Amino acid sequence: MSERAPTLVLDRASVAYGDIPVLEELDGVVHEGEAVALIGPNGAGKSTFIKALLGLVPVVRGRIEVLGGPPAQARRDVAYVPQADTLDPDFPVSVEQVVMMGRYRRIGWLRRASAGDRAEVADALERVGLAGRARDRFGTLSGGQRQRVLLARAIAAKPRMLLLDEPFNGVDAVSQHALLEAIGSLKEQGASVVVSTHDLAIAHLACDEVCLLNHHQFGFGPTGDVLTPERLRATYGGHALELRGDRVIVTQT
Amino acid sequence: MLSPLARTLSSAALLVLFAAGCGGSDQPSTPADPAQPLKVVATTTQVADFARNIGGDRVRVHQLLRPNVDPHDYEPSPADMRAIAEADVLVKNGVGLEKWLEETISAAGFDGPVVDASTGVRIRDGDPHIWHNPLNAKTMVATIERGFAAADPGDSAAYQANRAAYDAKLDALDTEIAKRIESVPADRRKLVTNHDAFGYYLDRYKLTFVGSIIPSFDTSAELSAKQVSGLVAKIKATGVAAIFSEASLPPKTAEAIGREAGVTVVAGEDALFGDSLGPEGSAGATYLQMEEHNTDTIVNALRGTAV
Amino acid sequence: MMFFEPFQLPFMARALVELVLLGALAGTVGVLVLLRRLAFVSDTLTHTVFPGVVIGHLMAGDGGIFWGALAAGVVTAVLLTLLTHRRRVSEDAALAMLLTTLFAVGVVVVSRQTGFTSDLTAFLFGRVLTVTETQLAQTAVVTVVVVALLAVLRRPLLLRAFDPEGARAAGVRVGLLDLVLNVAVALVVVAAVKAVGTILVIALLVVPAAAARGLSDRLVVIVPLACLVGASAGWLGLVVSYEASVGYGVRLASGATVVLVLVAMYGLAHVAGFVRRKVGLSRARSAIVESAA
Numbered sequence: 001m002s003e004r005a006p007t008l009v010l011d012r013a014s015v016a017y018g019d020i021p022v023l024e025e026l027d028g029v030v031h032e033g034e035a036v037a038l039i040g041p042n043g044a045g046k047s048t049f050i051k052a053l054l055g056l057v058p059v060v061r062g063r064i065e066v067l068g069g070p071p072a073q074a075r076r077d078v079a080y081v082p083q084a085d086t087l088d089p090d091f092p093v094s095v096e097q098v099v100m101m102g103r104y105r106r107i108g109w110l111r112r113a114s115a116g117d118r119a120e121v122a123d124a125l126e127r128v129g130l131a132g133r134a135r136d137r138f139g140t141l142s143g144g145q146r147q148r149v150l151l152a153r154a155i156a157a158k159p160r161m162l163l164l165d166e167p168f169n170g171v172d173a174v175s176q177h178a179l180l181e182a183i184g185s186l187k188e189q190g191a192s193v194v195v196s197t198h199d200l201a202i203a204h205l206a207c208d209e210v211c212l213l214n215h216h217q218f219g220f221g222p223t224g225d226v227l228t229p230e231r232l233r234a235t236y237g238g239h240a241l242e243l244r245g246d247r248v249i250v251t252q253t
Numbered sequence: 254m255l256s257p258l259a260r261t262l263s264s265a266a267l268l269v270l271f272a273a274g275c276g277g278s279d280q281p282s283t284p285a286d287p288a289q290p291l292k293v294v295a296t297t298t299q300v301a302d303f304a305r306n307i308g309g310d311r312v313r314v315h316q317l318l319r320p321n322v323d324p325h326d327y328e329p330s331p332a333d334m335r336a337i338a339e340a341d342v343l344v345k346n347g348v349g350l351e352k353w354l355e356e357t358i359s360a361a362g363f364d365g366p367v368v369d370a371s372t373g374v375r376i377r378d379g380d381p382h383i384w385h386n387p388l389n390a391k392t393m394v395a396t397i398e399r400g401f402a403a404a405d406p407g408d409s410a411a412y413q414a415n416r417a418a419y420d421a422k423l424d425a426l427d428t429e430i431a432k433r434i435e436s437v438p439a440d441r442r443k444l445v446t447n448h449d450a451f452g453y454y455l456d457r458y459k460l461t462f463v464g465s466i467i468p469s470f471d472t473s474a475e476l477s478a479k480q481v482s483g484l485v486a487k488i489k490a491t492g493v494a495a496i497f498s499e500a501s502l503p504p505k506t507a508e509a510i511g512r513e514a515g516v517t518v519v520a521g522e523d524a525l526f527g528d529s530l531g532p533e534g535s536a537g538a539t540y541l542q543m544e545e546h547n548t549d550t551i552v553n554a555l556r557g558t559a560v
Numbered sequence: 561m562m563f564f565e566p567f568q569l570p571f572m573a574r575a576l577v578e579l580v581l582l583g584a585l586a587g588t589v590g591v592l593v594l595l596r597r598l599a600f601v602s603d604t605l606t607h608t609v610f611p612g613v614v615i616g617h618l619m620a621g622d623g624g625i626f627w628g629a630l631a632a633g634v635v636t637a638v639l640l641t642l643l644t645h646r647r648r649v650s651e652d653a654a655l656a657m658l659l660t661t662l663f664a665v666g667v668v669v670v671s672r673q674t675g676f677t678s679d680l681t682a683f684l685f686g687r688v689l690t691v692t693e694t695q696l697a698q699t700a701v702v703t704v705v706v707v708a709l710l711a712v713l714r715r716p717l718l719l720r721a722f723d724p725e726g727a728r729a730a731g732v733r734v735g736l737l738d739l740v741l742n743v744a745v746a747l748v749v750v751a752a753v754k755a756v757g758t759i760l761v762i763a764l765l766v767v768p769a770a771a772a773r774g775l776s777d778r779l780v781v782i783v784p785l786a787c788l789v790g791a792s793a794g795w796l797g798l799v800v801s802y803e804a805s806v807g808y809g810v811r812l813a814s815g816a817t818v819v820l821v822l823v824a825m826y827g828l829a830h831v832a833g834f835v836r837r838k839v840g841l842s843r844a845r846s847a848i849v850e851s852a853a
């Protein structure tokens with residue numbers, strides 16, 4: 001295994017809105033081609049973690065390094081995938097127009113999209129399995145398909161790091177599969193992936209590392225090592241845990 | 254293919270050119286054709302009435318303000334604008350009553366003579382309601398006649414004759430009103446009206462003005478609570494017999510004060526015509542009728558007799 | 561032909577140019593207002609520009625109206641953006657406060673004047689037939705500036721409207737963009753004060769965009785269509801009020817007539833959109849049937 005460069009370095013970092021710290025003692029490293037799952041209960045700060053990687057929340061202690069520098073400087077090479085159900089389904093925009101938004105950073109505000117840009121858009125849609133729906137209005141797709149389009153948008157930006165905010169929530173099996181495939185191929189190309197999720201099975205399947213979060217970090221390391229019942233119990237505050245076969249299912253009251 | 258921006262800009266440019274082309278030549282004012290009636294545009298109901306009486310069949314009068322409409326509140330219609338553009342003479346009341354007139358004339362492109370009917374009238378405190386004194390009406394009518402004669406010298410004899418006839422009626426009106434006011438006992442010759450429209454009338458016939466429901470000459474100003482109780486106190490102190498509400502204003506305010514001060518409120522059908530003439534068929538459809546009606550109403554209320 | 565004849569009169573031609581320009585301006589800004597669902601914000605701005613109009617008129621007569629409105633509009637846009645981005649109060653509360661306070665200021669100032677009523681109704685409902693060439697020029701400048709600004713910023717505006725989170729993540733200055741939109745709306749109100757007044761301008765902002773949206777799903781069609789709807793309503797409204805006045809002696813306030821024509825066009829667009837969707841559905845159904853056979 002060749003030496004892979006670190007793309008994300010967390011060094012005992014705390015982030016805060018104003019005076020109130022929201023996340024504390026973040027510590028860990030992610031390398032090129034690796035994926036880390038963010039796991040924790042609702043309100044634990046997973047979205048804040050992602051915002052911090054985008055440079056949108058200030059670091060008040062320790063250090064966060066994205067692609068070798070402070071988060072805000074890395075934005076050009078970092079792509080963010082929000083949850084599709086927060087978007088207006090009536091919006092008059094086509095699937096390919098949404099994906100083209102991913103190219104804006106590179107095209108700028110005024111230049112016309114080139115043939116190269118259009119090729120990237122087509123390629124990104126191909127990778128999520130939606131090439132045939134390019135001309136359709138975004139809102140006419142299913143929830144899972146819309147999520148895939150948002151991933152395609154991120155892919156079209158050719159990022160070195162991908163941040164996904166709960167992309168598997170309420171998504172159908174076909175779309176889930178397509179998302180995992182696309183993430184897998186991005187990893188192969190050397191991009192790092194940070195994905196927040198409730199689904200421990202997905203964490204096992206797709207992610208090399210796991211970060212357990214509930215305002216504090218309760219673990220950061222290889223999936224197999226960190227996803228233990230004790231650590232999960234600590235993260236989720238002692239809520240009921242069920243073990244079914246080799247899968248750990250967390251239920252919250 | 255032009256970008257949306259370029260398309261918009263060129264369309265805008267084309268439109269501006271179009272407007273410049275259309276806005277180019279205004280019609281120069283031609284002297285009145287002796288065979289055609291003089292085209293007159295008159296602003297208020299009163300000066301329109303005067304214009305018709307002085308002009309007779311030698312003029313065609315287009316009146317801007319409708320009866321019972323507040324002269325402060327006027328929007329020119331396309332027909333009004335067209336009439337102004339094509340007019341030979343424009344007649345206005347003056348004394349700042351038609352604040353909107355200058356803007357309207359300039360937009361319509363009228364550059365002919367504007368007859369200010371208030372020329373030569375002694376103005377009290379900037380009050381524009383000069384017509385309620387028949388002597389002022391004579392002055393106004395004389396000014397209008399001069400204006401018509403200047404624009405249409407061919408018919409000046411007719412205008413002069415019409416004016417002489419109307420003057421006689423105005424003199425008769427003046428005498429009649431004075432007589433009727435005399436029939437009211439001297440200590441009862443005081444009144445409260447809806448607003449300060451009757452200053453010139455009261456001045457001429459020596460009636461006392463106690464206060465008005467609406468303090469300024471503007472019909473939209475509302476009275477504050479302090480002003481209302483002040484007025485009620487004055488009314489009670491002076492022993493005024495009646496309050497008058499004008500035809501062109503809502504009578505509710507007047508009624509409210511009347512109730513508090515315990516006096517009769519003359520409103521609605523019996524109301525006074527302050528700002529404008531009444532519509533056709535009403536008791537105040539012409540200037541002469543209006544002054545007679547107002548006088549009857551005031552005299553009967555002050556005397557305490559039925560109408 | 562009654563659709564063109566009236567415009568040989570200079571005042572009608574000026575009114576037409578003013579309304580066509582406003583149609584283009586309000587159509588463009590209106591689409592953005594629609595996408596951002598900001599109709600209430602726009603309504604607030606129409607009320608808050610009012611004291612600026614009053615004070616501008618007080619200080620400099622007719623010529624001062626534009627600058628007073630402009631100052632008030634820009635100040636409100638800034639305040640509005642600051643208030644809603646600080647999140648100290650909810651957007652609705654912030655808007656209600658601004659709207660009522662500033663409108664009340666306008667009314668207080670008005671009530672201290674005498675003889676102001678005619679100007680008041682003019683500001684609220686417009687006097688398009690007496691629009692001057694200076695005012696036309698002002699409208700033209702505002703139209704060009706605003707349309708150019710929105711054209712230059714169309715990509716970040718679109719991204720922010722569609723996906724504010726994604727926009728922030730991509731480094732888009734969301735606060736500044738929102739300020740730009742608020743100022744653009746304020747400018748539309750300022751430009752429209754003379755023609756349709758501050759009360760009716762909201763119709764110009766909202767209706768053409770809504771009508772266009774009902775007819776198409778593509779922004780590249782929606783924007784020019786909204787401009788076209790706005791401009792044609794201006795044209796038709798003038799034709800109708802002219803015919804009514806000159807042909808039949810019926811007074812129809814020009815500004816209000818334009819608004820009524822707009823609403824009628826919205827109704828037609830709605831029906832057309834409905835039909836279009838039905839036709840689209842039945843075509844899809846028959847395509848499925850065919851392919852199954």
